[in-house]
Amino acid sequence: MLDLSNITKVFYPGTVNEKTALENINLHVNKGDIICVIGSNGSGKSTLFNLISGTYPVTNGKIIFDEVDITSSPEYRRAMTIGRIFQDPTKGTAANMSIEDNMITAMTKGMKGLQISLNNEKRELFSQLLEPIGMENRLKDNVGLLSGGQRQALTLLMTVMSKPKMLLLDEHTAALDPRNAQIVMGLTERYIKEYDLTALMVTHNMQFAIDFGNRLIMMDEGSIILDVSGEQKSSLTVEELVRRFKNLRKKNFDNDEGLLTD
Amino acid sequence: MLEGIFVDGLIFSLMVIGILISYRILDIADLTCDGSVATGAAVATMAIVAGLPIFVALLLSFLAGVVAGMVTAAIHNKLKIPGLLAGILTMTMLYSINLRILGNKANVPLLRVETLYSKLPEAFQFLSPEWASLVGTLLVVLFVKVLIDIFFRTDLGVSLGALGGNEQMVISQGINPEVLKLIGLGLSNGLIALSGGLLAQYQGFADANLGIGMVVQGLAAIMLGEFLFSTNRISLLTLRAIFGAIIYKALMFFGRKYGYLVNITPNDFKLLTGILVIVSLFVAQTRNAASTAGAKKKAIARSQAKNMSDKEDATNA
Numbered sequence: 318m319l320d321l322s323n324i325t326k327v328f329y330p331g332t333v334n335e336k337t338a339l340e341n342i343n344l345h346v347n348k349g350d351i352i353c354v355i356g357s358n359g360s361g362k363s364t365l366f367n368l369i370s371g372t373y374p375v376t377n378g379k380i381i382f383d384e385v386d387i388t389s390s391p392e393y394r395r396a397m398t399i400g401r402i403f404q405d406p407t408k409g410t411a412a413n414m415s416i417e418d419n420m421i422t423a424m425t426k427g428m429k430g431l432q433i434s435l436n437n438e439k440r441e442l443f444s445q446l447l448e449p450i451g452m453e454n455r456l457k458d459n460v461g462l463l464s465g466g467q468r469q470a471l472t473l474l475m476t477v478m479s480k481p482k483m484l485l486l487d488e489h490t491a492a493l494d495p496r497n498a499q500i501v502m503g504l505t506e507r508y509i510k511e512y513d514l515t516a517l518m519v520t521h522n523m524q525f526a527i528d529f530g531n532r533l534i535m536m537d538e539g540s541i542i543l544d545v546s547g548e549q550k551s552s553l554t555v556e557e558l559v560r561r562f563k564n565l566r567k568k569n570f571d572n573d574e575g576l577l578t579d
Numbered sequence: 580m581l582e583g584i585f586v587d588g589l590i591f592s593l594m595v596i597g598i599l600i601s602y603r604i605l606d607i608a609d610l611t612c613d614g615s616v617a618t619g620a621a622v623a624t625m626a627i628v629a630g631l632p633i634f635v636a637l638l639l640s641f642l643a644g645v646v647a648g649m650v651t652a653a654i655h656n657k658l659k660i661p662g663l664l665a666g667i668l669t670m671t672m673l674y675s676i677n678l679r680i681l682g683n684k685a686n687v688p689l690l691r692v693e694t695l696y697s698k699l700p701e702a703f704q705f706l707s708p709e710w711a712s713l714v715g716t717l718l719v720v721l722f723v724k725v726l727i728d729i730f731f732r733t734d735l736g737v738s739l740g741a742l743g744g745n746e747q748m749v750i751s752q753g754i755n756p757e758v759l760k761l762i763g764l765g766l767s768n769g770l771i772a773l774s775g776g777l778l779a780q781y782q783g784f785a786d787a788n789l790g791i792g793m794v795v796q797g798l799a800a801i802m803l804g805e806f807l808f809s810t811n812r813i814s815l816l817t818l819r820a821i822f823g824a825i826i827y828k829a830l831m832f833f834g835r836k837y838g839y840l841v842n843i844t845p846n847d848f849k850l851l852t853g854i855l856v857i858v859s860l861f862v863a864q865t866r867n868a869a870s871t872a873g874a875k876k877k878a879i880a881r882s883q884a885k886n887m888s889d890k891e892d893a894t895n896a
Binding site: 414 | 729730732733734735737738740741743744745747748749750751752753754755756758811
C-alpha cells in the first residue's frame with residue numbers, strides 16, 4: 318500500500334546547521350498493517366511522518382502510495398487518503414467553531430462548494446457518531462470549550478469519518494492523562510477495526526508497542542534498525558527489545574533508556 | 580442631517596464587513612483595503628461617467644476589488660511572505676493603478692450624470708430625498724449582508740472559518756489553503772471596493788487618496804461593534820459590524836460638528852481614530868483584567884470561608 322524507497326531527508330542543506338534526519342529509509346507497508354514505530358527523541362520518527370504526509374519535501378527517494386507516485390504531491394492532496402493525528406490536541410480541530418461545523422468540514426474531504434450540507438439529518442448522524450465519546454448533546458458547543466482528551470477523541474472521529482485509507486498517529490495520546498489516553502487509544506483500536514484501516518503509530522511505550530498491532534519498527538539516528546512482525550513480534554519482551562537495541566547500536570544505552578519507557 | 584450619518588455609516592459598513600472577513604474570520608492582517616476602496620470608487624466613477632448602468636458600475640467595482648484581494652493572496656501564497664507585507668505591496672501598487680483608472684487625475688467628479696443617489700429620490704418619491712437615500716442604501720447593505728451570512732453557512736464558508744482558526748486542520752481535510760485565501764481575500768476586498776463604489780456616488784467624486792487610513796477606521800468600527808455584544812454567529816457578527824460602522828460615523832460627525840469647541844479639526848481625525856482603536860484595545864484588556872481580578876476576589880472569599888468553617892469544625896470538635 319505504501320512504499321518508501323531510498324528516502325533521505327537533509328535539513329538546512331549547505332549551512333552550518335545541516336542535519337541528516339533520515340538516511341536511506343526503505344519501508345513497505347502492506348494493506349491492513351498496524352505498525353508501531355518506536356525510537357528515542359531525534360531518531361527521525363516525526364520526520365518520517367512529516368515526509369509521508371507531505372509536510373516537508375523529501376531530499377531524495379520515492380514515495381509510492383496505492384501505486385501512485387506521491388513524492389511531490391502537496392500535503393493537502395495526500396490528506397485526501399492519509400489521515401494524520403498529531404500529538405498536540407489543538408492541531409486537528411478549529412477551536413473557534415462549533416463541533417458540528419468542524420464535523421461538516423471533515424465529513425467530505427477536498428475543496429468545498431457552495432451547498433449547505435449541514436441539516437438536521439446530518440446533525441442526527443453526528444449525534445450518533447459522537448455518542449461513544451459522550452458528546453452527543455454538544456453539537457453547538459465551540460470546540461475551544463473541550464478538554465484536550467475530548468478534542469483528541471473528536472479529532473480521531475473526524476479523521477476516520479472521512480474514510481482515509483491510512484492513518485498516521487503521531488504519539489496522539491502523549492499529551493493526555495492516563496485515563497483519557499486509554500479512552501482515546503480504545504477508540505483508535507475500535508475505529509481501525511471498524512473502518513479496516515492501515516495505520517502507523519509512533520509511541521514511546523515499548524510494552525504497548527509490543528502488544529498493539531502486527532508489526533514493530535525501531536528507529537535510531539535516522540535509520541530503521543529493527544523491523545519485526547507476526548509471531549516474532551508477539552514473542553518480544555521489553556528486555557529483549559532493549560538488548561537488541563544495545564547489540565544493534567553497540568552504544569551505551571544509559572541515556573536513551575529513560576526515553577523508551579515500558 | 581442625521582440621515583446622512585446613517586447613509587455614511589451604512590456605506591462604510593460594507594467595508595467594515597470586508598475587513599471583518601480578513602481580520603477576524605481569516606485572521607490575516609490585510610492592508611490591501613487602503614488601495615482597494617479607492618479602486619472601487621475609481622472604477623464605479625469611470626464606469627458611470629462612461630455611461631454604463633449603475634448596477635454594472637457597482638458590479639465592476641466589486642470585481643476590481645476581488646482581483647486586488649486575489650493579487651494580495653497570490654503574493655502571500657507564492658512568495659510565502661506575511662499577509663501584512665503582501666497587502667502593503669498591493670496597496671502601494673494600487674495607488675498608481677487608481678490614478679491610471681481615473682485617467683491620470685487625482686480627482687474625478689460625478690457631475691451631471693445619473694448616480695445611485697440621484698436615482699434613489701426618484702424611485703422613492705413618497706420619501707424626502709435624504710430618507711430615500713437612506714432606505715436605498717439600507718436595502719443594498721441588507722442584501723449584501725444576507726448574501727454574506729448565507730455564504731458563511733455553506734461548506735465553503737465554514738471551511739474559510741476553519742482556515743482562520745487552524746490552517747493545519749484545513750490542510751488535513753484535503754483543502755488547499757491557498758485557494759481558500761484567494762477566495763477569502765477576494766471576497767473581502769470585493770466588499771471593500773463595493774463600499775468605495777457607493778461612497779464615490781454618495782460624495783459625488785472619486786479621489787485617489789480616498790483610501791488613506793481606511794483600514795484603521797474599519798478596525799475602529801469593528802472594535803466599537805464588539806463592545807455591543809459578544810457572539811460567534813456570522814449573522815450577528817455582520818450585524819455588529821454594521822452597528823459599529825454607524826457608531827463610528829456618528830462619532831466622527833459629532834467630532835466635526837462640535838470639535839471646534841475644543842479646537843479639533845477634521846485634520847485631527849486620523850489621529851483620533853488611531854487613539855480610538857488604542858483605547859478600544861485598552862478597554863478590552865482592562866475588561867479581561869477586571870474579570871480576572873473579580874475571579875480572584877471570589878476565590879479568596881471562598882478559601883477564607885473554607886478556612887473559617889474548618890476552624891469552626893476544629894473548635895467544635
